[in-house]
Amino acid sequence: MSKLGSALGKKYEENRLSVLTRQFELGNHTFKVRIPAVNEIEAIFNYSKNPNEIEVEKIYQEMIKTIDLKDAQEGVEVKDDDIVIEGRSMREAAKNKHVLQYRITEYIKFLVPENGSLDDLTYSDVETEFPLAVQLTLIDKINEVIAPDYKEIRSK
Numbered sequence: 001m002s003k004l005g006s007a008l009g010k011k012y013e014e015n016r017l018s019v020l021t022r023q024f025e026l027g028n029h030t031f032k033v034r035i036p037a038v039n040e041i042e043a044i045f046n047y048s049k050n051p052n053e054i055e056v057e058k059i060y061q062e063m064i065k066t067i068d069l070k071d072a073q074e075g076v077e078v079k080d081d082d083i084v085i086e087g088r089s090m091r092e093a094a095k096n097k098h099v100l101q102y103r104i105t106e107y108i109k110f111l112v113p114e115n116g117s118l119d120d121l122t123y124s125d126v127e128t129e130f131p132l133a134v135q136l137t138l139i140d141k142i143n144e145v146i147a148p149d150y151k152e153i154r155s156k
Contacts, residue, residue: 047103051102056091057094101123108121108138
């Protein structure tokens with residue numbers, strides 16, 4: 001029992017999960033969300049600054065494998081460690097894709113499962129279940145629940 005939990009008493013400890021859980025409706029289903037600790041949100045945010053380079057490289061290689069580099073193509077610039085297409089770095093696009101997939105996966109882990117655990121959830125699992133549009137909607141809904149004032153503050 002935590003120091004604060006002890007101070008708030010046995011009844012609080014018995015109801016702690018319900019105090020730290022919110023819910024939302026999507027597609028006639030009620031999703032329950034565990035409100036994360038500040039350090040969990042910070043860890044997700046900090047990951048975007050320093051993502052797993054091995055995972056970024058895998059995505060990068062997948063993205064460039066269909067680009068024919070033998071023939072000089074207009075708008076394609078080959079650099080030592082990157083390919084830039086019409087001013088867009090493929091390495092940066094791979095990083096952004098990986099960070100988005102990581103964020104989606106970590107946010108979906110905040111959902112309270114009815115059965116089992118989501119601890120070992122991977123993006124592949126998420127991608128198999130939900131199209132990208134639904135993934136992004138889920139993330140928005142989870143964000144609304146864990147930080148209800150976020151959109152209002154962000155728009156100022």
